[in-house]
Amino acid sequence: MVATVDYEHPVALHADGSPVERLEDLPRRRALATPDLVAVSAVDGDLTFAGLDALSSRVAQALLRDGVRPGDRVAYLGENSAALLAVLYGAAKAGAVPTALNTRLAPPEYDYILGDADPAVLVLGAAHAHLADRAPHASVTDLDAWLGDVPATDPGHARGTDETALMFYSSGTTGRPKGVELTGSAIGHAMAPMTQVCGMELGSVATAPVPFFHVAGLMLAMTSTVAGCTLLLRNPASMAELRSFLVDERVSHAVLVPTLLQMLLSEPGVQDADWSRLRYVIYGSSPIPRPVIEEATRVFGCEFVQSYGLTETTGGVTVLDGRDHLDPDTSRLASAGRAFRTAEVRVVDPVSLADVPPGTRGEVLVRGPMVMKGYWRNPEATRAVLSDDGWLRTGDSGSVDESGYLHLHDRLKDMIVSGGENVYPAEVESVITGHPGVAQVAVVxxxxxxxxxxxxxxxxxxxxxxxxxxxxIAWTRERLAHYKCPVAVAFVDALPVNASGKLLKHQLRAEYAGRLV
Known part of the structure; x- marks a missing residue:
């Protein structure tokens, strides 16, 4: 087992001390506690917690007016915005299941997800209004016009804590996206570490230049509501803008992927800027190299927190906290840290599922109240990864050191992390194989x-x-989000296979590792 990190409350708490167990309660409880504090600050203005609560209630009323029933799906496709949060919370208040769709997908990918989720309503941001005709049912391209004169009356729906409250679509090695069903209870347990380990509280200013269709971005947004933080919704277009934004807006909590952090450190003016307000930088997807984290600690003077998790675990289940980043044992910087108290993490033999000794590589398994309910309408895929006693097979390869820290190694699923985005080779290979000039392909x-x-x-x-x-490359760009597309193609006479005919991807990774792109 991975060593655990303790914290005071296993479930996030509302301002009145009650546990967070329902998504629909997030705006309600915060509006009662601090109605006049700014909830969201965006380019087009600020919205208080009372305003966010009222707007989400209007969304709920509009959904009910249009015949949406408890359990129906409501999808949002658009950039990070107050409208996205209002639709998220409003759908929950109506008893529906909200889902935020990836804005970077290609039209055929939207067709599949919309067909699978079968949303009763699809709300589109301005940049995606042209996709309205792809919605199976109703689509909304103008939120204000759609809301009309509906009242800001909360319908008062309260679902069971173990009912599906939120759904993300996450691609898998089969090449087809799967709907990950998360409960209100899972959300509450996943929020607790963010509020306590990262010290989120009234007066904090948080930002996540991470799309809300990713669990990391949306969890920060929802945790900001619970903690009473101001969430900044801006999209800096350059490193210079990001530097100015973080300093001028007095950001206290920022989610930055390692590649973004490294690029920021190279930006002129960063070394001499006033970073006194910045308290925490939260990162994930991969470790930060030791020289980079040492320079970042010197420049920013804040605590760094790394977390490992999946969409299927409602975000992070381990943490490498501020003390770990300053520990003389710098080998810990290459780890994903220790498990939170409510999360059990094991490393097992991927065939026998027996625990392996410290230092031995195996498959990472996770169990706890933050683990997903299952895959939407896909019991076969659910059974493949979720055991009867609650253990989730992550498909990631890892090991545990003698101190109980989890180290991640080659991904069992061959997933590629490009700029913080997960790229699943099987999905890309499926598209390339469809080209008439291709006999075989492997993506690494x-x-x-x-x-x-x-x-x-x-x-x-x-x-x-x-x-x-x-x-x-052009073929893939017509059918996939650009970040999934290969940046180069190598032509070979044959792919390496073993005696059983199994593709040896590790040989390809080793052969092409020197091809820096």
Missing amino acids: GVPSEKWGESPIAVVVRGPWAHVEADEL
Whole structure:
């Protein structure tokens, strides 16, 4: 077992001391406690907690007016905004299940997800209004016009704490996105570490230049509501803008992926800026190299917190906290830290599922109240990863050291992390194989100075085919989000396989590791 980190409350608490167990209660309880504090600060103005509560109630009334029933799905496709949060909370107040869709997908990917989720209503941000005709049912392209004159009356719905409260779509190795069902109870248990380990409280100013269709971004947004923090919704277009934004807006809590942090440190003026308000930088997806974290600690003077988790675990289940980052044992910086008290983490043999000794690589398993309920309408996929006694197979390869710290290694699912985005090779391979000039393909990650990793495709051409790299890359860009597409294509006569015919991807990764992109 991984060593655990203790904290005072296993479940996040509202301002009145009651446990967070229902998504719909988040704006209600905060508006009662601190109605006039700014909940969201965006380019187009500020919204108080009372205003957010009222707006979400109007959304709930509009959904009920349009025939939405408890358990129906309500989808939002758009950039981070107060409207996204209002739809999220409003759908919950109506008893529906909200889901935020990835804004970077290609049209065929939207078609599949919308067909699978079958939302009763799809709310579109301005940049995605052109996708209205892809919605199976009703679509909303103008929120104000859709709301009309509905009252800001809370319908008062309260679902069971173990009912599905929120759904994310997460791609898997099968190449098809799966709806991850998260309960209110799971959300409450996942929020507790953020509020306590990261010291989120009244007066904090938080920002996450991370899309809310990712569990990390949305969890920070919802935790800000619970803690009474101001959430800044801005999208700096450059490192210079990000530097000014963090300093001028007196940000206290920032979520930054390692590649973004490294780029920020290289920005002129960062070394001499006033970082006295910045208290915590939260990061994930990969460890930060020791020289980078040492420089970041010197420059920013704040605490760094790393967390490992999945969409299926409602976010982080382990933490490498501020004390760990300053520990003389710098080997801990390469770890994902220790498990939170309510999360059990094991490393097992992936075949026998027996625990392996410290230092031995195996598959990481997680159990706890923050683990998903299951995959939407996919019991077979659920059974494949979730045991009867609650253990979730993460598909990640890891080991535990003698001190109980979890170290992550090669991903069992071959996932590539590019600029904080998860890229699943099977999904990309499926698209490339559809090209008539391709006989075989393997997609692997190679080091990238800018993104940490980038996908490349190793391709065997079909007989008499003359397809070239540019043509294949263009083919994928028409069918996939650009961050999933290969940045290079290598053509080979055959892919490496073992005696049983199994593809040896580790050989490809080793062969192309020197191809820095």
